[in-house]
Amino acid sequence: MSKYRPNVAAIILSEKYPDICEFFIAQRNDIKNVKNVWQFPQGGIDYGESPLEALYRELEEEIGTSNVEVLAEYPEWLKYNFPTGNIRTKMYPFKGQRQKYFLVKLRDNTLINLDTNVPEFVRYKFVNYENIFVNIVYFKRPIYKKVLEYFKKEGYIS
Structure with a gap:
């Protein structure tokens, strides 16, 4: 078994894209030892x-909709390690995640619903x-920076 949990992550642009480039972030409800944890859905x-x-399944489960248009996919899998404490314990036996990132846009008039079966x-x-x-939890910043810089270089975001 791999020490890294296979995972997908969605960088969600609002329905105003490409006129306005704004990104969806959400605050987790289940990480007790780190305050104010914001992230992309994953x-x-x-x-x-x-x-x-x-x-698509994870978007339905986490934000109540999969009504998105996939704009791009990061070409590689990326890994990160969980910090010690609550997160690592919750995700045992994995030491981190191996992720595939997608850049998606919400379709017009899509409603976000965080009150899902198991709200995250x-x-x-x-x-x-x-x-x-400014908002994203510290241990995810390096990967977010790498992925966002790639989508920026490819001309998807400004």
């Missing part, structure tokens, strides 16, 4: 599931590029 890939199938987030907001890193 989740595990189930056995036999493709990354794209997992993306307490609130969400849309922020500009600069404010992503």
Whole structure:
């Protein structure tokens, strides 16, 4: 078994894209030892599931909709380690996650619903590029920076 949990992550642009480039971030409700944890939606890939199938399922489970248009996919899998404490314990036996990132856009008039069967987030907001890193939990910043810089270089975001 791999020490890294297979996972997908969604960088969600609002329905105002490309006119306005704002990113969806949400505050987790289940990480007790780190305050104010904001992140992009993400989740595990189930056995036999493709990354794209997992993306749509995870969006339904976490934000109540999969009504998105996939704009791009990061070309590689990226890994990060969980910090010690609550998160690592919750995700045992994995020491981190191996992730596939997708850049998606909410379709017009899509409603976000965080009150899902098993809510993971307490609130969400849309922020500009600069404010992503002010809000995002520290241990995810290096990967977010790498992925966002790639999508920026490819011309998807400004």
